[in-house]
Amino acid sequence: MTADPLSRVFSALADPTRRDMVARLASGDASVGELARPYDMSVQAVSKHLRVLEDSGLVTRTTDARRAPVHLEAEVLDLMTAWIERYRREAEERYRRLDDVLRDLPDRPGTTENDPTTGAAP
């Protein structure tokens, strides 16, 4: 539980049961019992999963709310998308630039040293 927030969120969603819970909570709040019903495991286990989601910030529990205390905090997902998008974009950018270099290279054979594919030094 001492891990950084990003690790907690990623780790929380690394479990298929917890992902399914999040998916179901996206369409509406629910109680622990309701959440537990479809799964072939004890209510205690579901309660544990819920706690993991809560510690990650993905879910909140409102004690006073009758019959549907579990609520999804979807904004936390933005933490992940921000991280992912940053590096995906960076890799994409680099790939694009590499493409440019490869396209320019054949026009200037002097810069290539001993490239066997060019046959520049017979």
Added chain:
Amino acid sequence: MTADPLSRVFSALADPTRRDMVARLASGDASVGELARPYDMSVQAVSKHLRVLEDSGLVTRTTDARRAPVHLEAEVLDLMTAWIERYRREAEERYRRLDDVLRDLPDRPGTTENDPTTGAAP
């Protein structure tokens, strides 16, 4: 290793060291040794982390590539963003719809039952 692909990717990025590796690989391929250098752990440990990333599909190793065999496969990140965006959007949509309901409600006080804020029954 028998887990579903999505779980593997989320789980792979749940570790800060592995996230940092991915971040660095986004700006260019690297060798295992290069990747290991900044971290305060054995090269074997880094090799293990790399294997996890490889099993998740986030990274590939090209044996023939001189001195920089480790390559980031950024498209795999789309797997996650697709999942995340789907449910974030759904939750957002639901929230928007709830907002509409709350905005319409005050116009029809007959539907509100004993709301103390309205002072409808003194």
Added chain:
DNA sequence: AGTTTTTTCAACCGAACGGTTGACCAGCGC
């Protein structure tokens, strides 16, 4: 060729994970 560097394999360790069972506690209906 031979040697040195780089990377992986294997066994081990402590801690965390995902699940179980059993006991416990808070409301709610009677």
Added chain:
DNA sequence: GCGCTGGTCAACCGTTCGGTTGAAAAAACT
């Protein structure tokens, strides 16, 4: 009052995880 229903807490169990060390294998450089 009493008993259900719904939920959590606590202890336990097998497996996985993140790291170590030591040895072996593979590549790279003379």
